[in-house]
């Protein structure tokens with residue numbers, strides 16, 4: 001037999017701080033209805049009966065549990081309300097289990113979606129048509145660098161109405177150092193992207209060692225160049241592996257990786273990290289390190305290093321993501337060096353898209369002096385390192401690099417406005433000379 005609270009019960013509980021309880025008991029006391037009425041007091045529209053609560057939407061369950069808890073609090077709970085206690089704990093554990101199941105199902109479906117996307121990417125058709133001629137024909141010749149020629153090249157990005165390059169023509173000889181100067185958006189990166197054949201020009205021709213770039217095998221061509229774009233990628237791998245991706249064939253050669261890191265100005269920052277070169281930039285998978293309770297020292301008989309968990313970018317503290325944009329760029333720069341270092345014979349062209357964009361002055365002037373004869377800034381180091389290779393920089397800056405460049409292309413609004421060496425351009429008295437003199441005055 002049910003013992004619903006009486007009107008006296010309600011009055012006795014008037015002083016209870018639990019308003020919900022009062023309301024609940026009031027409902028019970030007034031009409032002696034089913035348990036459902038308790039919940040209906042909170043939301044009559046949604047919970048007309050107890051059955052509908054239990055079958056109701058999952059996300060409502062915590063609210064119900066809260067309600068039930070409020071009901072349980074006072075000591076003078078009538079017998080029938082004690083039953084609510086059972087419902088409370090049952091529904092709590094039931095909802096917990098369901099939540100857990102749904103969470104797991106959710107993550108499984110996310111994983112399926114990721115795998116599906118991966119296959120979609122694999123199936124994407126390359127819009128750039130591959131050539132058939134192997135490159136280089138002569139490996140020895142590649143050691144002397146590549147020659148590049150643009151003939152009346154016009155280019156618009158897909159879905160853009162504006163020209164990123166308008167009727168561009170220039171020639172860079174084998175082993176030359178070229179700097180493309182210009183303000184933001186003038187077209188510098190686009191030239192590099194066309195050389196790497198990421199896009200196809202709508203008009204004009206690009207020649208590599210005198211051959212139409214379209215006729216060369218894409219894979220061979222890219223194998224023959226090392227590129228650092230502004231929008232470089234970091235992979236969810238260790239720093240060591242991120243650098244080694246520049247030349248995966250030598251991923252076990254830690255000495256080379258360290259040398260590349262030194263040249264990229266990244267060695268000091270890497271060595272400061274707890275796990276050094278084994279530090280993960282991002283956690284590769286949610287493995288057994290995820291969610292381990294703090295203080296766990298041993299797992300399946302193996303010692304657990306929480307330093308590793310943190311440095312791996314685990315759930316607890318993701319130290320790796322605290323690397324700044326400049327530090328990330330140094331790691332990307334090191335990857336480019338890894339490629340050009342170890343592939344001395346197979347790389348004939350180095351492309352650097354504004355390599356010092358996010359490097360601080362220390363990185364440019366100090367850190368990179370490790371292998372130098374004292375003349376140390378980033379551009380200077382790169383210049384000395386290139387050997388015979390052709391090297392092209394895009395940059396906003398004037399300095400030792402432009403002074404030593406065989407060719408400077410000055411761009412403005414998608415066209416080349418001036419071209420020549422530093423001395424030639426200074427003699428010419430054009431825009432380059434004007435800006436150079438302005439900068440020199442500021443320096444003095």
Ligand SMILES: Nc1ncnc2c1ncn2[C@@H]1O[C@H](COP(=O)(O)OP(=O)(O)OP(=O)(O)O)[C@@H](O)[C@H]1O
Pocket residue numbers: 157158160163164182183184185186187188189190191354394
């Ligand atoms: N993916 C793209 N889609 C559409 N337009 C683009 C794309 N990338 C660049 N552009 C446009 O093409 C023009 C040339 O861009 P580009 O990146 O070559 O300039 P930039 O001289 O390298 O500039 P920055 O010095 O800022 O890197 C700009 O007007 C730019 O907005």
